[in-house]
Amino acid sequence: MSSSRNHGQLGPVQFSRLTRRGILLGLSLPQVIVLALAVVTAIVALYTAGAVGFAAASPVWVPLIAVAWIPVGGRRVVEWAPIVTRWILRTRAKQTRYRKQLMRPRPAGTLALPGDAAALREWHDPETDAAMIHDPHAQTLTVILGVVHPAFVLLDPGEQQRRVNGWGRTLAAACRSGRIARIQVTERTLPDAGTGLAEWWQQHGHDDGSWAATTYRELIDRAGPAGERHATTISLALDLRAAARQIRAAGGRMLGAAAVLRQEMTTLTSALRSAELTVTGWLTPGEVAIILRTAYDPAAGPALERHGAVGRDLATAGPVAVTETWDRLRSDSAHHAVLWISEWPRSQVYPGFLAPLILSGGVLRTVSLHYLPLRTDQAARDLRRKKTELLSDATQRQKVGQVDDAQASAEFQDVLQQEAELTSGHGVLRTVGLISVSAPTIGELDAAVAQIEQAAIQTSCETRRLVGQQAQAFTAAALPLCRTI
Numbered sequence: 001m002s003s004s005r006n007h008g009q010l011g012p013v014q015f016s017r018l019t020r021r022g023i024l025l026g027l028s029l030p031q032v033i034v035l036a037l038a039v040v041t042a043i044v045a046l047y048t049a050g051a052v053g054f055a056a057a058s059p060v061w062v063p064l065i066a067v068a069w070i071p072v073g074g075r076r077v078v079e080w081a082p083i084v085t086r087w088i089l090r091t092r093a094k095q096t097r098y099r100k101q102l103m104r105p106r107p108a109g110t111l112a113l114p115g116d117a118a119a120l121r122e123w124h125d126p127e128t129d130a131a132m133i134h135d136p137h138a139q140t141l142t143v144i145l146g147v148v149h150p151a152f153v154l155l156d157p158g159e160q161q162r163r164v165n166g167w168g169r170t171l172a173a174a175c176r177s178g179r180i181a182r183i184q185v186t187e188r189t190l191p192d193a194g195t196g197l198a199e200w201w202q203q204h205g206h207d208d209g210s211w212a213a214t215t216y217r218e219l220i221d222r223a224g225p226a227g228e229r230h231a232t233t234i235s236l237a238l239d240l241r242a243a244a245r246q247i248r249a250a251g252g253r254m255l256g257a258a259a260v261l262r263q264e265m266t267t268l269t270s271a272l273r274s275a276e277l278t279v280t281g282w283l284t285p286g287e288v289a290i291i292l293r294t295a296y297d298p299a300a301g302p303a304l305e306r307h308g309a310v311g312r313d314l315a316t317a318g319p320v321a322v323t324e325t326w327d328r329l330r331s332d333s334a335h336h337a338v339l340w341i342s343e344w345p346r347s348q349v350y351p352g353f354l355a356p357l358i359l360s361g362g363v364l365r366t367v368s369l370h371y372l373p374l375r376t377d378q379a380a381r382d383l384r385r386k387k388t389e390l391l392s393d394a395t396q397r398q399k400v401g402q403v404d405d406a407q408a409s410a411e412f413q414d415v416l417q418q419e420a421e422l423t424s425g426h427g428v429l430r431t432v433g434l435i436s437v438s439a440p441t442i443g444e445l446d447a448a449v450a451q452i453e454q455a456a457i458q459t460s461c462e463t464r465r466l467v468g469q470q471a472q473a474f475t476a477a478a479l480p481l482c483r484t485i
Contacts, residue, residue, distance in 0.1 A: 010157035010164075012348035015431075016414040030078040031068045038064035074342075074464060087326070087468040096471070098322040112318030113292070117475050117483065122285060122314050125258050128265070130282035131314070132258060133481055139240040140181050141257050142482045143265060144288060146280035147232045147272065153355050164351045166275025173271050175373040175427030179246070180264065181239035183371040186480045188231045189364055190294065191301050228361070233283070233291075236261075236268055237482035286312030293317045295478040298364055298438055299333035324471040328445065334364075334438045335445040338473035339452065341433030343462035356458040357435075363448045364438040366478045372430040379428040383419045390415065434477035434485075435463065 027035070038061040045057035067077045090096055098114035106112055111120045116137070123132040123141070133142045152160060174180045207213050238261045240247065250256035269279050283291070289312050294301040296319035304311040311317070319331045329336040345353065358367065374382065390412045422428055437452055439445035449465070456463045466473045469485060476483040 010161045010350060012350050014348050014417075015344035015346070016418065028076075028079065030081070031076060034064050034068040034078050037061075038068070073467075083468045096324040098319070100318070100320045106315055108315075111292070111314055112316060113475070114319065114322045115471050115475065117479075117481070120481065123254050123258065124285055125262070127258075128262060128282050129284050130265075131285040131288045132261065133288075134254065134257075135481075135483075138181075138484065140237040140482060141240060141254075141261050142235055142237040143261060144283040144291075144480050145234045145236065145265075145268070145272075146283060146287075147234055148278040148280055149232065153352050153359075160351055163276055166271075166277075170268070170271040170275055171371060171373070171429055172427035173267060174371070175375065175379075175429065177264065177267070177373070178375045179239055179243040179260070180236065180373050181242070182235075182237040182482045182484075183373065184235040184237075184480055184482045185369045185371070186233045186235065186366060187358060187368075188233075188366045188478075189228050190231055191228055191298060191364065228364070230358075233480045234268070234272070235480040235482045236264060238264060285314050289314045289317035292479060295366075296322070297332035297334070299440070322471065327465055327467045327470065328442070329470045329474050334440060335442055336436060336438045336470070336474055336478070337445055337449050338466050338470055338477045339435040339437065339449070339456075339463040340466050340473075341435065341456070341461050342464045344431075344433070345460035347460065349460060354459050354461075357452070357455045357461075360451060360455045363451055365448070365452060366436040366438075368434045368436070368477045368480075370432040370434070370476070370482070372432070374428045374430070376422065376427075379418075379422055383415055383422065383428075386415050387412070387419070433461075434473065436474055436477035438478075 041057055041061040041064070042054060045053040045061075049056065070077050072080065095115070100112065109122050111117065111122060111133070113120060119135070119137055121134040121136065123134055124130075125132055125143075130143050134140075135142070152163070155163070171183070174183055205213070238257065240257055243257070243260050246260045247253075247256040250259040265282065272279055290304055292314070293304065293311050300311070321332065323330040327337065329338075354367075390408065394408065394412075418428055435452060435456075437445065437448045439448045453463055466485075472483075473485055475481065476485050
């Protein structure tokens with residue numbers, strides 16, 4: 001997706017198609033290898049034993065062709081091989097189960113998270129009081145910002161377009177920086193503890209003991225905990241490798257990295273204010289701990305919100321137990337499933353097209369959009385490579401007499417459009433959408449997933465349930481830590 005700055009009335013936007021090119025005539029490398037084995041087997045059998053040998057070797061080359069061509073669950077059978085193999089190895093190594101070691105204290109500064117997220121480290125920035133999360137493997141330093149915004153769908157078209165332009169300038173600034181590894185926008189629905197209604201009643205209500213006041217107070221007590229609220233955060237991940245020179249100039253190590261990240265934080269907050277988004281502040285370690293705890297244990301959210309001093313230690317914010325299965329995840333008080341937005345709308349849509357998904361009620365879910373900004377030189381090289389590959393594939397199809405399909409033509413037009421926008425000074429980003437759905441029981445989870453899938457269809461998006469990697473996908477979708485899959 002490319003950032004846009006069209007002015008005037010609300011205009012439609014166009015998403016680029018997910019590229020599915022192969023190394024030869026649209027075939028992926030595993031398909032080419034398996035088909036080559038099938039062809040070699042058939043030719044050797046034919047030349048050594050004639051037609052009898054060709055037929056005798058059919059139990060070998062026929063299954064190979066079937067494995068390379070037959071799709072199962074949206075993938076070729078050969079493409080399932082690495083996923084299934086990795087899942088079997090993880091299951092045998094008992095990496096699909098996590099139990100907190102209660103009698104063994106964790107090292108200072110680490111996050112009590114399962115899986116590969118256990119390597120994350122906490123850095124408390126004394127100047128901004130923000131919690132910075134260091135990933136030593138990915139070499140990133142992440143900070144989280146709370147954001148409050150008005151209901152976008154209720155604004156008039158001109159105001160919507162103005163806010164879209166502001167958000168586009170924010171993403172374009174991240175592309176020009178060259179030091180931003182990832183931006184994650186997370187929109188969560190949380191069980192409401194009723195504190196907002198209670199505070200409003202205390203400030204504006206007249207509890208005079210009358211029948212009306214008593215009824216109104218009882219209604220607030222019952223309706224508050226039964227409702228839900230929305231929370232939005234924007235996570236900013238600094239690429240420590242790309243910013244190595246600036247980090248050394250700022251003092252090196254984590255002190256220098258924090259200083260460089262503060263510069264990007266200032267730029268982001270200024271851009272968000274220009275986009276008329278209200279910034280509530282960078283999240284402190286206690287606030288990050290609440291997010292991590294409620295992600296794995298949603299039932300504890302209302303109690304932690306009512307008691308502000310409880311559960312605000314990052315060292316104990318992780319889950320007590322996690323069990324991963326093929327297509328779901330079980331943590332403390334909930335079952336989870338992660339969906340991947342595999343296809344964005346192919347036709348032009350207007351900003352706000354995700355409203356049916358964002359405003360779906362009765363489901364505890366988290367929608368995460370990961371923006372991977374590309375530097376201008378890197379984006380230009382990537383576009384040139386894509387254009388060369390598309391032209392080469394078209395030439396090969398023409399030589400073998402294969403008809404050029406509309407999908408390839410549409411991908412080529414997308415590349416030309418992105419190249420034109422890049423030349424005009426816009427930024428190029430890769431966008432990954434993930435949806436984490438949570439429910440107390442498996443039956444309720446399946447019903448919630450079906451509801452979210454139906455809402456995604458209304459937004460013209462295609463979703464696929466991730467399998468064999470639910471634990472890693474959950475940390476990328478439900479936690480605002482800029483994690484990858």
